[in-house]
Amino acid sequence: MxxxxxxxxxxxxxxxxxxxxxxxxxxxxxxxxxxxxxxxxxxxxxxxxxxxxxxxxxxxxxxxxxxxxxxxxxxxxxxxxxxxxxxxxxxxxxYVGSWLPEPLLTAPDVAEDVELADSVSMAMMLVLETLAPTERAVFVLREVFDLGYDEIAEAVDKTPAAVRQIAHRARAHVAARRPRGAVSPAETRGALDAFRRAVETGDLQGLLDLLAPDVVLMGDGGGIRQAVLRPVVGADKVGRLLAAGLGRIAAASLRPAQVNAHPALVVRLDGEVDTVLALRIDDGLITGLYAVRNPQKLSHMGRETALRR
Known part of the structure; x- marks a missing residue:
């Protein structure tokens, strides 16, 4: 460096x-x-x-x-x-299909900072995507990095009073969309392990048992790799789609990794990273599956990225 x-x-x-x-x-x-x-x-x-x-x-x-x-x-x-x-x-x-954040292989110490880990999770990054640019900047600087309103005002070229209003609006927006409750790394790892076992053994019922009724599957191939072009919603539809791909996935190498400060699965084919699969867990069930396959977004999976507040 x-x-x-x-x-x-x-x-x-x-x-x-x-x-x-x-x-x-x-x-x-x-x-x-x-x-x-x-x-x-x-x-x-x-x-x-x-x-x-x-x-x-x-x-x-x-x-x-x-x-x-x-x-x-x-x-x-x-x-x-x-x-x-x-x-x-x-x-x-x-962009062709859904746009997902670029996954990062993160060091274990990032997960120890609970607020930072929450802010860079795939689920939270997708919530931040729903904010307008200035709202996103204000939210990140205030809620994640704890900057004062005066400092933020200089950075976004607004008055401190305007920044306070923007921060209030952004907090309310995020609160309505963020994961419903804090999920421990152990819970996420447990869900991932169960998901991985179901995939590797072809246990469709075991897979369905892990999915929330309103689960959403999103894929990002960027028009380069095959992926679902629109979000797939519902346990039955997501289960059927996963079942159709169980053979291909099971034939690959599935390994757990720390991605965006949370447990995730990395799918490798012939030694190369093919897919990064992150999960969102709510109330013990998988409510979100995010599969990043665009090779242009996988370049940071070869080395750990240091994140700091």
Whole structure:
């Protein structure tokens, strides 16, 4: 990581002590900035691009005028992410099939921060997708990173009073759509293990017993890999669809992994990641199945991504 941003320092003139200080501050907060961008965008690739843009702007800042380097960097990142989020929204309009967030292989310590883990779960990231860009930025900065209204106002170019209203509206919106109750990692692992056993043994009834009546299956192939183009709703329909694919899935390698700070299954074919399957659990039953198959979204499954608040 240091070499990555050391290279940035060279581009900006590493002989300048001010540049060294800028590089040090950027590297110190790099994981935090990535997390902010990822939570706003749902795309690791776009979050990395935002970090590049943030560095270019940060390298040109007179550090003598900066009181709080962390806050300043978060402000730059937020503004860059907001612009990209609006462009991403236009891209999603022409996306083939459902658009799901890009899954991340996360380190075990991310799950230990319960609030951060909840905020990056696949289910919660999909809830954030239903917010308008500014609402999403305000919600993420306030509820996840606990920034003050004044700081957020500077980042989103609104008054503190307006930010308070936006935050209130966003909280209500999220509360109505977020998972109904906290689910422990042990419960999720238990559901995953049972799901995996049912798939590997072809136990259709065992599979149906795990599904909530209103379960939703979403697939993201991006027009590159086969996937359901629209959400499939209902235990019977989802069960039949899964049953049709049991043979193919069972022939593959299913392994548990920590994805977006929660237990998930990684399906490999011939050693390559084919599908990342995340679950949403409510009241002990599977209410959401999210299958990411678009190969362009699986590049971060080869190494752990550090997320920080």
């Amino acid at each position: 240091e070499s990555e941003y050391g290279e940035y320092g060279e581009h900006a003139g590493a002989a300048d002590p001010g540049t060294d200080a800028a590089t040090e501050a950027f590297v110190t907060h790099r994981n935090l900035l990535f997390t902010v961008a990822y939570e706003m965008l749902g795309s690791a690739a776009d979050a990395e691009d935002v970090l590049q843009e943030t560095w270019l702007r940060w390298a040109g800042v007179d550090l003598g005028t900066v009181r709080d380097r962390r806050a300043y960097l978060v402000r730059i990142t937020t503004r860059q992410a907001l612009g990209r989020l609006r462009a991403l929204g236009r891209r999603k309009e022409s």
